[in-house]
Amino acid sequence: IDADFERLPSIFYASDKKGVKLIEREYEIRKRYELPVELLNKGELHKRYKMRTYAGALLNRQSAQLDAYKAATLLFRYHIKKDHLQIFTHTKITSCEETPQGCRLKTKDDRTIRCKYVIVAAGFEAGQFLPEKVMKLTSTYALISHPIDNKDLWPEHSLIWETAEPYIYVRTSGNRIIIGGEDEDFNNPEARDELLREKTEKLEKKFHTLLPSVPFKAEMTWCGTFSTTKDGLPFIGTWPGTERIFFDLGYGGNGITFSMVGAQIISNLLQGKEDERKDVFGFGRIC
Incomplete structure (x- = not known):
């Protein structure tokens, strides 16, 4: 299954004084448990990756990325063919309860599904x-750039994210750049969508501050909702x-x-x- 899996280094950089303490503590913990990690200072980050940051960062060379949607759909196709997996899309489940014999689910059109x-x-x-x-529901924002010449991207195409909350993350998809973050507590889809233009401008500004030598022009922007937990x-x-x-x-x-x-x-x-x-x-x- 080819889901565009790619091994890439990741950089977790300190956004402020609080972030410096966080990455220093994280570095100590990772070294204690013999996890692969490097601690880079501000100068090394700029020299090696063109990044302009408040302070240093953690570099991890055991990271990777893939297209999660592509991976899921290809896995479904594989098991449909190999194991006769059955998929019923657009089937809304309205209730799910446990019984002594197994489980009973009800669908929107009043059908019953029984299973173990x-x-x-x-x-x-x-x-x-x-x-x-x-x-807790959280709204998040993202944008992808027009194609960029590979020579203009940062070395190694590292995955990048920061210690601040809300944070931004940066990665590549082929010869395009994806930026995301600027999360907000979710209120409703309309309120989330109304912030898209403002959030796009903020994400672009943060990117140009972080990687001023890398050209970036957004081609598409979007927003969505995801869940977080207290811990x-x-x-x-x-x-x-x-x-x-x-x-x-x-x-x-x-x-x-x-x-x-x-x-x-x-x-x-x-x-x-x-x-x-x-x-x-x-x-x-x-x-």
Whole structure:
């Protein structure tokens, strides 16, 4: 499956004094546990990556990126052919309950689905199947540039993000640049969309401040909604007191990684294998 997977370094830079302390502490922790990391000062960042920052940064060479949407759709196609996977799109589930025999789901057109187990992996829309609110909705903004000559991009095409909140992130997609961030608490889609022009200008300005030698002209801009949790971790597993309805909710801004962890944990539990990570990511930490 070719989902444009690409190994790239990542740079996590300090936006201010608070950020300096954060990356210094993060550096110490990573070194203590023998994780690969370099600590770069402000001068090294500018010399090696053309970046103008308040202070230094952490450099990690074990990072990567892929097209998550492309990966998901290609995986579906693979298992439709290999394992006869059935997919029912545009099927709205209005209720999901556990019974002594398994699970029973109702659809919008009043059909009933019965099965042994259910796995809910629907992002923030999964909230309707939970007895309590466990996440906060956040609006986020992004833009992608017109094609840029490779020689004008920063060396190694590193993934870039900062310590500030709200933060910005920068990465490449082929010979285009994607910038995102400027998150806001979600109110409603209309209020979110009305901020798009203002947020686009702010993101462009921050990019030009960070990488002044790199040309950037936005071709497309958009905004969306995602979920965050108080501790930044996802929720994986069953709600306390239930056994058959599993949740794989990669909240916290690291959905690709957390969703993979969730797939491993839930797969183990369905096969009767113990997985100690279920306690780290489970609902028990808030119940």
